[in-house]
Amino acid sequence: MLQNSDCIKIFSGNSNRLLAEQICNYIGIKLCDANIDSFPDGETAMTIRESIRGSDVFIVQSCDYPANHNYMELLIMIDAARRASAGRITVVLPFFGYARQDRKDRPRVPVTAKLIANLLTSAGANRVLTMDLHAQQIVGFFDIPVDHLFASKLFISYLKETRCDNLIVCSPDLGAMKMAAAYADALRCDLGIVAKRRVDGDNVQVLTVIGEVSGKNVILTDDMAVTLGTINEAAKLLKEKGARSVRAAVSHCLLTAKGRERLSEGNIDEFITTNSTGLSYALTNIKNITHLNVNELLGETIIRVHNNASVTDLFEIKGF
DSSP, rough: OOGGGGGGGEEEEESSHHHHHHHHHTTTTOOOOOOOOEEEOOOOEEEOOOOOOOOOOEEEEEOOOHHHHHHHHHHHHHHHHHHTTTTEEEEEEESSEEEEEEEEOOOTOOOOHHHHHHHHHTTTTEEEEEEEESSSGGGGOEEEOEEOOOOOHHHHHHHHTTTSSSSEEEEGGGGGGHHHHHHHHTTEEEEEEEEEEOSSSOOOEEEEEEEETTTTTEEEEEEEEOHHHHHHHHHHHHHEEEEEEEEEEEEEEOOEEEEEEETTTTSSEEEEEOOGGGGGGGGGGGEEEEEEEHHHHHHHHHHHHTHEEEEEEEESEEEE
């Protein structure tokens, strides 16, 4: 139950307003009044239209495409809330953009995940609430508290409900291995991996499958899908190896036109994702895409953060 509801204020940027409204519906409060517009030259203009002095403010913004614009909009909203004397500012980032550049793996490259962490903190954020980061060490890039949630409960519950037998969970690459292992443990099934080599930003070369997939229903897990190159090539090879079906469970849907084209090839029988990005709402009518709603997960976390209650059981991955 929400304590002292008059002191909580939830705002939304333009990237995923529908999700913000659904979160507010779950909590039982109204989305606060703010105007976010642009000057003729493209600069973002923002006005908060109600008092937030001393309030516990939550700003919901998914930083998917266009990432630069959405982050700038978010920084401006944080600054506006800080200058309006908000008591505490929590940034709710269902999708944390720029997370892929999380380390210096070759000379003369940036670590943009750390840069974004610095920018959010400098703008005035006191806390960050996010979901399924590309790499868990990004939590350590912040000098403020971070609540890192996982959508795995939603995916695993859905997969349990489908009552699909003879399952195996496969990771499409080494980076998603830990996530795949958690799914396999919760679903009590075998674990496999697809080895790959990246050719360029849009294309990968799949080398081999480790694990027995013949006659099995395969679940591919990953944190995000953009061009769908890795997952589509993995699904193609898995079916060549005798897999009965291939489904993909992907937390963040950022499918480009190329990604939608690959999805239509039929190698992936079902693409399961969440509404963590604004882009996902534009794909609700595609027949082999299933959307899981994260509004209750985020809404419950906001309630607990506001009440200063524990959120541990919300972001822990547990078996069923």
